[in-house]
Amino acid sequence: MLGYVARRLLLAVFVLWGAVTVVFIVVRLVPADPAVLIAGETATPEQIAALRAEMGLDRPLLLQYLGYLGKAVTGNFGNSYTQNVPVTQLIGQVLPNTVLLAVLACVFAVIVSFPLGLLAALRVNRFSDRAVTTLSLLTQSLPGFWVGIVLMLVFSRKLNWLPSAGLDSPASLVLPTITLALPFIAILVRMTRSGLLEVMGEGYIVTARSKGLPERTVIFPHAIRNATIPIITIVGLEFGTLLGGAVITETVFSFPGIGRLLVTSIQVRDYAVVQACVLVIAVAFVLVNLIIDLLYGYLDPRVRLS
Amino acid sequence: MSQSTPVALEKSVPPDAPLLSVQNLQVEFSTSAGVVRALDGVSFDVRRGETIAILGESGSGKSVTAQAIMALLPRPAGSIVGGSIRYADRDLVTLPAKDVRRLCGTEIAMIFQDPLSSLNPVFRVGWQIAEPFRRRLGIDKRQALAKALELLDRVGIPDAERRIRDYPHQFSGGQRQRIMIAMAIALEPKLLIADEPTTALDVTVQSQVMKLLANLQAETGMGMILISHDLGVVADVAKRAAIMYAGRIVEAGTIREVYDHPAHPYTRGLLESIPSTTVIGERLTPIPGGPPNLLALPTGCAFHPRCPHAIDRCRDEIPQLRRPDGWEPTHVAACFRSEEVLAHD
Numbered sequence: 001m002l003g004y005v006a007r008r009l010l011l012a013v014f015v016l017w018g019a020v021t022v023v024f025i026v027v028r029l030v031p032a033d034p035a036v037l038i039a040g041e042t043a044t045p046e047q048i049a050a051l052r053a054e055m056g057l058d059r060p061l062l063l064q065y066l067g068y069l070g071k072a073v074t075g076n077f078g079n080s081y082t083q084n085v086p087v088t089q090l091i092g093q094v095l096p097n098t099v100l101l102a103v104l105a106c107v108f109a110v111i112v113s114f115p116l117g118l119l120a121a122l123r124v125n126r127f128s129d130r131a132v133t134t135l136s137l138l139t140q141s142l143p144g145f146w147v148g149i150v151l152m153l154v155f156s157r158k159l160n161w162l163p164s165a166g167l168d169s170p171a172s173l174v175l176p177t178i179t180l181a182l183p184f185i186a187i188l189v190r191m192t193r194s195g196l197l198e199v200m201g202e203g204y205i206v207t208a209r210s211k212g213l214p215e216r217t218v219i220f221p222h223a224i225r226n227a228t229i230p231i232i233t234i235v236g237l238e239f240g241t242l243l244g245g246a247v248i249t250e251t252v253f254s255f256p257g258i259g260r261l262l263v264t265s266i267q268v269r270d271y272a273v274v275q276a277c278v279l280v281i282a283v284a285f286v287l288v289n290l291i292i293d294l295l296y297g298y299l300d301p302r303v304r305l306s
Numbered sequence: 307m308s309q310s311t312p313v314a315l316e317k318s319v320p321p322d323a324p325l326l327s328v329q330n331l332q333v334e335f336s337t338s339a340g341v342v343r344a345l346d347g348v349s350f351d352v353r354r355g356e357t358i359a360i361l362g363e364s365g366s367g368k369s370v371t372a373q374a375i376m377a378l379l380p381r382p383a384g385s386i387v388g389g390s391i392r393y394a395d396r397d398l399v400t401l402p403a404k405d406v407r408r409l410c411g412t413e414i415a416m417i418f419q420d421p422l423s424s425l426n427p428v429f430r431v432g433w434q435i436a437e438p439f440r441r442r443l444g445i446d447k448r449q450a451l452a453k454a455l456e457l458l459d460r461v462g463i464p465d466a467e468r469r470i471r472d473y474p475h476q477f478s479g480g481q482r483q484r485i486m487i488a489m490a491i492a493l494e495p496k497l498l499i500a501d502e503p504t505t506a507l508d509v510t511v512q513s514q515v516m517k518l519l520a521n522l523q524a525e526t527g528m529g530m531i532l533i534s535h536d537l538g539v540v541a542d543v544a545k546r547a548a549i550m551y552a553g554r555i556v557e558a559g560t561i562r563e564v565y566d567h568p569a570h571p572y573t574r575g576l577l578e579s580i581p582s583t584t585v586i587g588e589r590l591t592p593i594p595g596g597p598p599n600l601l602a603l604p605t606g607c608a609f610h611p612r613c614p615h616a617i618d619r620c621r622d623e624i625p626q627l628r629r630p631d632g633w634e635p636t637h638v639a640a641c642f643r644s645e646e647v648l649a650h651d
Contacts, residue, residue, distance in 0.1 A: 203423035210376055210418075211438050211489065212411030214404075225428045301473040302427055 005290070012286040019282035020072065020275060024065055027266075027274050033057075034081055034269035055081060068275070077279075078272035080265075087276040090261060095280065097167055098250070098257035102242035104173060105180035106235060113185045117192020122219070124197060132189060140186035148179040148252040165254040176253045180246050184238050191234055195227040202226070229299050233292055240288035244281035324351035325393070325497055325529045326375070326414075332388035333367075333374050333553075342600045344370045346553040347389070352497060357523060357530040359540040359561065361576070362550035365597050368533045371550075372499045375531075376416055377406035393497075411438050415495035419502035421482035425474035431458075431485050432470035438492045457488040461518060480511035484518065491522060497529045504539055516543055537576060541565065546636075549573045552598045552608035555627065559637035569630045569639035569648050571613045607641070615643045 035051040036043075043051075052058045056067070071078065077087040120132040152175060156164035163172045199205065200223055208222045209215075245259025254260070258277055265273035297304045333345035345367045352358050360368045373379045374386055375398060391398040393413065398406050410416075418424040426434060435457055436450035445453070451470070458466035461484040463477075474482055483503060490498060500519060504512035520543045523530050534540050540547070541561060548558040549570065557570040568574040575593035582588055595612035598604065604611050610620040619642055629635055630644035641647065 203418060203420060204426040206378055207418065207424045207486075207489075208426070209378055209407065210410050210416040211442075212407055212409070212493075213437070213441055214407065217441060221429075222426055226426070229428075300428060302475050 005294070008290050008293070012283075012290070015286055016279060016282050017069075020069070020279055021065075023275050023278040024068065027269070027271050028061065030266075030269070032269055034271060037268055038081055072279075077276040080273050081270050082265075082268050087272050090273060091258065091276055091280060094256050094258050094261050097255065098245050098259065099243060101173065101176055101180065101246070101250075101255065101257060102239055104177045105184065105242055105246075106239045108177055109181040109184040109188055109238075110235060112181070113188035114192055116185075117189045118196065118219075120189065120193040121196035121200070124193075129193075133193070136186040136189040139182050140190075142182070144179060144183060144246075145248050145252055147182055148175070148249055151175045151179060152253070167256050172253075172255075176246075176249055176255050179249050179252070180242060187238075188231065188234065191231055192227070195230050196223060199223045199227045225299070229296065232295055232299060236288055236292035236295070240285045243284035243288065245277070322353075325354050326352040326531075327392040328371070328375070328389070329392070330389040331371065331374060331386065331391060331399075333370050333379065333384060334387045335380075335384045337383065337601075340601055343603075344384070344553050344600065345374065348550070348553070348555055349389075350548050350555065350558065352529040352531055354496065354529055355523070355527045356546070357520075357532055357544045359532045359534060359544035359547040360550060361534055361537055361540070361547055363535055363576075363597050365552075365600065366550040367553040368535075368550055369501050370553075372416060372501050372531065372533055375499065376410055376414060377403045378416075411442060411495065412493045413495055414497045414499065415490035415493070416499040416501065417483070417486045417490045417503050420506045421479065421486045422474060422506075424486055425482060427474055430471055430473055431477070434474075435470075435485065435489045435492060438489070442493060453492070454488075457492055458485070461485070461488040461522075463488075478511075479507050480515060483507060483511075483515050487515075487518065487522070491526070491528075494526060495528060497531070498523070499531045499533070501533045502535070503532070505534070505536070512539055516540075519543065537565070537580060549576070552600065552603060554608070554640065556609065556641070557639040558627065559634065563634055563637040567633070567637070567648055569633065569637065569644040570609075570641045571615050571643075571647050572609050573639075574647060574650070575612075615641075615646055617643065 033048075033052070035048050035055060035057060039048050039051050049058075056064060059067075068078070075088070079086055080090055083090065116132050116136075120129040123129045152164045155162045155175060162174050163169065164175070166172055204226075205218060205223060208218045213222075245257050245262055247259040247263055249255070250257040250259035251263055258280060262274065262277040262281075264270075265277065328351070329349050331345050331348040332343065335342045335344050348367065348371055350358060350360075360371060362368050370379070370384070373384070375391055375393075377398065379385065386399050389399065393409065396409075398409075425431070432451055432454045435454035436447070439445040439450035439453050440447060455466055455470055458470055463469055463481055463484055469477070474485070477485065483506075487503075498519075503519065504515050507515060516539060519530065519532075522528075530543075532540050532544050544561050546559065547561045547564045548555045549564065549572065550556065551572050557564060557568065557573045559569075564573060565577065568577055572593070575591075578591040579593060581590055593612055598608050598611075604621075606622050607613070607616070607620040607625050610616040613620065623642075625640045625642050627638040627640045628644075629638050630648055632645075633648065639647075
């Protein structure tokens with residue numbers, strides 16, 4: 001078990017190295033020179049050249065890369081060109097917000113979708129099933145930015161119940177959470193429904209009934225325990241994605257999270273911040289995947305390790 | 307396991323009365339292609355301590371019979387449309403499904419063809435065997451597990467004390483079926499329905515499992531319905547046999563009568579298609595044609611298109627079960643030409 005985790009973490013180092021390398025190259029392939037952007041339109045070529053030298057951008061790419069890697073392994077990700085503070089400090093400010101938002105969105109989505117999926121599965125092909133399925137299909141088709149804007153218009157502008165931007169109070173979390181959770185709820189409802197329906201056709205459900213157990217017990221725990229296995233995977237993957245920052249939602253709500261930090265940094269070619277943000281996202285993904293795999297072993301003894 | 311030998315029911319029902327009496331049972335399935343009559347007038351009795359074998363090929367209605375008795379017909383597609391299933395003094399057809407469910411496990415229990423898919427993969431076998439004690443009898447967890455351990459021992463799982471904490475996938479096929487059996491007999495049912503209990507098992511394991519079932523039956527005196535397509539497997543265990551074809555019983559009698567003197571051409575065909583172990587290089591004698599399509603059954607006797615003895619009457623009229631002239635009163639076949647079929651050997 002411990003050996004397995006160690007192996008996975010070792011593998012993760014290579015994944016992260018790959019991610020850092022790719023981003024390092026990609027940001028430099030994007031047109032526009034950060035020195036030009038920072039120096040402004042009025043700057044002379046000499047000023048820009050001086051700035052490039054100061055930022056180390058005049059050195060050969062390979063040297064820049066090796067220098068970056070060398071510092072990165074010691075935890076030094078450089079400074080932001082635009083804000084002149086350590087990148088780690090910038091990320092430290094926004095990461096907790098994103099984590100909080102991701103947790104809230106996932107918890108909310110699970111709490112809402114699980115009973116709905118269960119209801120749809122147990123009333124399959126009847127009115128409540130049709131209603132839930134249709135509604136989730138509709139929800140899934142709505143683009144996130146549109147939902148965010150509509151929610152903002154209704155609940156902030158018209159009703160003035162909730163703040164529309166920033167993160168000044170817990171109330172600021174409500175609209176972004178709902179915006180992120182809605183499409184996820186739609187997916188989860190359908191997953192729960194189809195997963196449960198599939199499980200209800202299994203032999204062990206017939207066995208449970210033949211033992212004379214009431215239908216309630218046949219569903220909890222016999223069917224549910226099996227049906228949750230694929231759901232856990234989806235929730236985990238979605239959580240990993242949300243940890244990487246909900247770029248669009250955070251932008252719409254001017255939410256101080258890692259997604260918005262990434263977008264603004266790309267706009268000003270703040271190489272160090274972009275690279276560090278992507279690294280954080282990669283770390284989140286790797287960790288979440290590892291946790292899902294470990295959880296899988298716990299939930300499904302057939303894949304239990306060693 | 308000793309405290310409750312057959313009790314309460316003995317008083318209310320005369321000892322010679324059948325434990326289970328199925329009369330004229332009719333089951334229909336609605337499919338996208340139309341309504342299928344899966345059972346069309348099936349009748350048989352099971353007495354205490356008796357084993358009856360229900361034999362036939364896939365789709366003949368053997369498993370549907372079992373599902374109908376246990377109220378396990380897939381809903382809403384399948385439903386009982388006629389007949390009765392009398393158990394003790396109740397008719398399971400008119401009894402609400404919820405009440406039939408209450409008899410499952412305690413009065414009637416069932417084991418299935420594929421023990422791997424029939425055991426829940428995510429729960430320990432001990433937990434699954436202990437479940438009837440905990441949930442049906444309200445026995446606390448520790449005691450229920452102790453009883454589960456006893457049962458595992460009883461069905462012959464070696465090293466039961468350790469294995470009780472294992473999961474189904476960690477056992478071999480034969481052991482899994484033993485676990486299913488342990489679970490089924492946990493609450494000492496008076497009737498055990500075994501639906502193709504050895505079909506998914508290796509040949510060598512098949513006889514061990516059948517022996518276990520026979521021994522358990524001898525110890526407990528429960529009645530048993532043994533469903534199989536394999537005439538050889540049930541021969542030593544069952545006293546009586548019923549042969550099913552296209553949702554009907556086409557021949558019934560003691561197993562010796564049915565095997566030695568088949569009075570229905572279908573039974574005869576089944577027996578002749580069993581490979582002989584004594585003659586090497588002999589060709590098998592298959593039954594011509596394939597199993598009937600339940601959606602478009604032939605008129606008259608459903609077997610007539612495949613039957614070497616068919617006459618015009620077989621096309622027009624459905625033969626009823628009857629005793630062939632001059633044969634044992636317990637032996638019946640649904641064939642107009644039983645006498646000719648019998649004269650054949």
